[in-house]
Amino acid sequence: MKNKIILSVLVLFFTFCFIVLYKGLNNSNIYVPETKIEKTLIKFNSTDFYSGNKISSDQIFVGSEYYVLNIWASWCVPCRQEHPKLIKLSKNKSIKLIGLNYRDNPKNAKKFLNEFGDPYFMIIKDSKGMISVDLAAIGVPETFIINKDKKIIKRFLGSLNEKSLNEINLITK
Amino acid sequence: MKLSAFLLIILIIFNFTNLNSEENNDKIKNKISKNIRCLICQGQSVYDSESDFAVSIKLIIDKKLNEGLNENEIYDFLKKQYGEWITYDPEFNKKTFILWILPILLFFIGGAIILRKFIVQKL
Amino acid sequence: MLAHQIGHYSLILGFFFSILIIPISIKNFNKKNKIIDNKIFSISFFQFFFVLVSFFGLILSFVNSDFGNETVFNNSHTTKPLFYKISGTWGNHEGSLLLWLLVLTLFIFIFLIKSNNQPKKYRILTLLFQQVIIIGFFLFLLKTSNPFNYLFPTPKEGLGLNPILQDPALAIHPPILYLGYVGSSIIFSSSLAAVVAKHISTVWAKHIKFWILVSWIFLTFGIMLGSIWAYYELGWGGFWFWDPVENVSLMPWFCLTALLHCILVLEKRSTLSSWTIILSIATFMLSMSGTFLVRSGILNSVHTFANDPERGIFILIFLFILILFSLIIFFLFHKEKDQKIVKINWSSKEASILFNNWFLMYFLSVVLIGTVYPIFLDVLSSEKISVGPPFYYKLIIPFLIPFLFFMSIGPNLNWIKSEIKKIKTQIVLSFVISLLISFVILNQIGFVGLINSVLILVTFYLFFITIKDFFLKKFKNYSQIFSHFGFSLLILSILFNSILSSEKTINLKVGEEFSFREETIFFESIESIKNENYKSIIGNFKIKDKQNNFLQLKPELRIYNQPVMITSEADIKTTLYYDKFLVMNLVKDYEYFNVRYQVKAFMIWIWISIVILVIGGFLSLFQRSYEK
Numbered sequence: 076m077k078n079k080i081i082l083s084v085l086v087l088f089f090t091f092c093f094i095v096l097y098k099g100l101n102n103s104n105i106y107v108p109e110t111k112i113e114k115t116l117i118k119f120n121s122t123d124f125y126s127g128n129k130i131s132s133d134q135i136f137v138g139s140e141y142y143v144l145n146i147w148a149s150w151c152v153p154c155r156q157e158h159p160k161l162i163k164l165s166k167n168k169s170i171k172l173i174g175l176n177y178r179d180n181p182k183n184a185k186k187f188l189n190e191f192g193d194p195y196f197m198i199i200k201d202s203k204g205m206i207s208v209d210l211a212a213i214g215v216p217e218t219f220i221i222n223k224d225k226k227i228i229k230r231f232l233g234s235l236n237e238k239s240l241n242e243i244n245l246i247t248k
Numbered sequence: 249m250k251l252s253a254f255l256l257i258i259l260i261i262f263n264f265t266n267l268n269s270e271e272n273n274d275k276i277k278n279k280i281s282k283n284i285r286c287l288i289c290q291g292q293s294v295y296d297s298e299s300d301f302a303v304s305i306k307l308i309i310d311k312k313l314n315e316g317l318n319e320n321e322i323y324d325f326l327k328k329q330y331g332e333w334i335t336y337d338p339e340f341n342k343k344t345f346i347l348w349i350l351p352i353l354l355f356f357i358g359g360a361i362i363l364r365k366f367i368v369q370k371l
Numbered sequence: 372m373l374a375h376q377i378g379h380y381s382l383i384l385g386f387f388f389s390i391l392i393i394p395i396s397i398k399n400f401n402k403k404n405k406i407i408d409n410k411i412f413s414i415s416f417f418q419f420f421f422v423l424v425s426f427f428g429l430i431l432s433f434v435n436s437d438f439g440n441e442t443v444f445n446n447s448h449t450t451k452p453l454f455y456k457i458s459g460t461w462g463n464h465e466g467s468l469l470l471w472l473l474v475l476t477l478f479i480f481i482f483l484i485k486s487n488n489q490p491k492k493y494r495i496l497t498l499l500f501q502q503v504i505i506i507g508f509f510l511f512l513l514k515t516s517n518p519f520n521y522l523f524p525t526p527k528e529g530l531g532l533n534p535i536l537q538d539p540a541l542a543i544h545p546p547i548l549y550l551g552y553v554g555s556s557i558i559f560s561s562s563l564a565a566v567v568a569k570h571i572s573t574v575w576a577k578h579i580k581f582w583i584l585v586s587w588i589f590l591t592f593g594i595m596l597g598s599i600w601a602y603y604e605l606g607w608g609g610f611w612f613w614d615p616v617e618n619v620s621l622m623p624w625f626c627l628t629a630l631l632h633c634i635l636v637l638e639k640r641s642t643l644s645s646w647t648i649i650l651s652i653a654t655f656m657l658s659m660s661g662t663f664l665v666r667s668g669i670l671n672s673v674h675t676f677a678n679d680p681e682r683g684i685f686i687l688i689f690l691f692i693l694i695l696f697s698l699i700i701f702f703l704f705h706k707e708k709d710q711k712i713v714k715i716n717w718s719s720k721e722a723s724i725l726f727n728n729w730f731l732m733y734f735l736s737v738v739l740i741g742t743v744y745p746i747f748l749d750v751l752s753s754e755k756i757s758v759g760p761p762f763y764y765k766l767i768i769p770f771l772i773p774f775l776f777f778m779s780i781g782p783n784l785n786w787i788k789s790e791i792k793k794i795k796t797q798i799v800l801s802f803v804i805s806l807l808i809s810f811v812i813l814n815q816i817g818f819v820g821l822i823n824s825v826l827i828l829v830t831f832y833l834f835f836i837t838i839k840d841f842f843l844k845k846f847k848n849y850s851q852i853f854s855h856f857g858f859s860l861l862i863l864s865i866l867f868n869s870i871l872s873s874e875k876t877i878n879l880k881v882g883e884e885f886s887f888r889e890e891t892i893f894f895e896s897i898e899s900i901k902n903e904n905y906k907s908i909i910g911n912f913k914i915k916d917k918q919n920n921f922l923q924l925k926p927e928l929r930i931y932n933q934p935v936m937i938t939s940e941a942d943i944k945t946t947l948y949y950d951k952f953l954v955m956n957l958v959k960d961y962e963y964f965n966v967r968y969q970v971k972a973f974m975i976w977i978w979i980s981i982v983i984l985v986i987g988g989f990l991s992l993f994q995r996s997y998e999k
Contacts, residue, residue: 082702086695093691099669099746100683108330150959178300180960204304205311211329213287213301278874285757291614291672293759296607298956298965336759343754347744351766355733362725366715 108213108232116225117209124176124184124198132225135199139171141247142221145195145235146207148179149187151215157234158191164240165194170247174198177207177215220246273313280309280322283336293336375440378428379519382469385421385476386509388414392502400495407483407491415483415498418505419476426473429518430460438529441520442466448531448933450904458542459532464666464682465518467545472508474546474553479505482557482582489570489578496564497557503696504556507689515682531933534905540600548593548620552658554586555623558630559655562648563697566705571648576638579651581992583634586654587627588988594620595981606939606954608874608969610977613760615670618742619661625735626654629728631988636721639786643721646728648705652697657739659690669746716788723781730774737766768822772829775862779833782840782851801839805831819870827866833859850994854987860980864973871972879955880963889917892953892968905931910955910964912942924953926966950974 119132136142145161147154165172174195176184179202201207210219210227218231220243229246231239281295286302294302294309305326312322326334338344392414399408429442433456438444446463447456461470479501486494512518561579565571597620602610611617630650636643664670667683715721741758748754779801783794809828813819819827837856844852875887884893895911908928915921927940941954952969 078702082698085698089691089694089698093687095747095750096663096669096687097684098750100667100680100687102749178304178959183960203307204300205308208304208308208329213330215300274875283759283761285759296605296609296612298958331755333755333757336757337761338756338758343748343752344756347740347758347762348766350740351733351737354736355729355770358729358732362729366725367717367722
């Protein structure tokens, strides 16, 4: 009798483990941060890409309803794919498109812009990658929608596509 | 007697992190970066990786240390930014208490079984 | 091409034989005679033989770079050195499973030959249970990961082997580790068979001890090789990262080590039989779960393998069938021989072995829970957490202290009951010596924290007690003394390694230098050499110590062409006291290199002590025959 109880408890326990592991198989083991967030931007200081002047986040995020901050680098291959979408996005007048040049060589970055066009209203430098950590970004490319209260309301990991472009246009309408 | 000694030992080791705060900057930096997961790598710590993400985190750790933050404040900052996945040292909370308690519980259960079933009580 | 065909067909033939064994052995089982039919021997030999042929077929396909074979295409390249073409055979999922199968069939054949002094029913049942596992693996191999998939049209060139796997230690690491894992499958089948055949006895314990020892030796050695590989090849100067894949190999090790001690109690006092069976089952189940966790890609690990969820599901189902199967057999057939359990005295060898098992099971539960908890949490609440080194240190290190203490005292106790008074002086004397030594050492290196200090003390205690035993006990039980001595040395080296090592990371251009402690490290030059399958950039570094002795270190960056990948090869200068470890990394877009210089204390002793530990196990194999 006692044995039967132990046996059935063990069987139940292992069945539970089986179900959990079975479900776990379909989960991804790669970190995916949340994309819908409501987080106030941490203040940061940066330098302007072209002029090299010091600029603070308070000076960057002024005078518009919405901002789209795009992290890019000339060495990043998916950024090339994404670039035409950004050019398209720059036609949207209700947003300010801000580029964050991530851990890049300025010469290469300028060459990149000359070749593919410069869609950004303004580019700031993040030569050490530390501003990206303030934004809680994990890599390039990554795009954030920021509202006038300096709150991040949405983020896109990896290259922007047609769908995410529509989403941005919808949110910032 | 023995049990209380165990508990004491566990308590002492939990306070260990504070003892190390007197060590020099480099050691702390390495220690922190060993306990932080490189999010874009496969199972590597920030210390072990030279990826862009890891290098940025190392710089941030440096900067925060210079700003006067201590080890735990840096973990807290990174956890706030990236979530608990980033630290290799899970904190004790309602999500993780089973993780911390279960092995110790099993240890005591095992001890109780051994005492009751096998050992002769009187010498 | 021919090798590929032969390999494929003999694999299928092998499968045919492994199914054939089942009806024949059942028929033989029901016969009244006491000997096993010769047919069974020959069929199980053929089963092994054809898997062997198939394995050679795969090796030949690799050697000939036959890219018509999908496995070869995915994992090899014409420019790869011959040695790595061969080791590439088991450096991938399909090939490693074939190797696993090869060892399975080999071991059951050896078991049949070696067990002729055991009862027939028990031997046949072991064979049957083992065949269940073998057939499971055959199905797994043929269904989800056939190493002989045909590609048409034949590609001109292969994709190459991951460069970090091109390392001598890693080339032999999987086979050795598998010998350990698969050895545990024999223990599993034979203990279930012993339960069914009611053969659990001192005789059985003596007989199965051989297999436990063999698996333990290979498993220990295999884990060490993996660790050596991580140290030399991964280039971070660490040797154990508490990475899930590493933990997975440690779990059966804890279980097997517990079993190794527990079986002694069964052998000498014929008690603890249920516990022995549970450990035997658990060891193999943990080996299988290891395979599942590693191969299914459910864990985020540095040791990446090609993953495929379908394979994961297959192993998972197979694993749980085996678990249910063994649970049912255990509960249906197993009965404690006499209901009154043999009571054990506090001051006896068996009591200390119980404590050993108690602590080993605790360490096992820490590693097991730490490894799988994140999966469970993720599935049940979608929260992601990481469990890493700090968790394991906090929960394991304090418990090592009593563990090491029992380990020192235990072997000095007698079976059944011993008079503490008799051994008191020796024990106290060793304790005083170790107290003095640790005091002197701690004075030298400064305060290292309370736990570390006590740990150093008890480890020295074990160290001196084993040395004392070695000289006082003459050659009685020398295998145990060797192993325990090796273990104390291992803990000491790990402790001092972590306390005394130092390091510096710096960005450096050619021609620059930096000073560290009392040394100056000068980056003289770089040179570039073209090799067959990679291009290497070698940095020339000169290290000057305070006596003006020079040491040349040449860390290397390798740019592999197939697949394109950059690896850093550390240059390591090993002495008995420390390793000097220098590694450099490229920094994108800059002309400087990221240089990491480490002085790792007593590194070589970690490997030496594991070798001593293994030698102890090896000696035990001979000691058994010596005792007879």
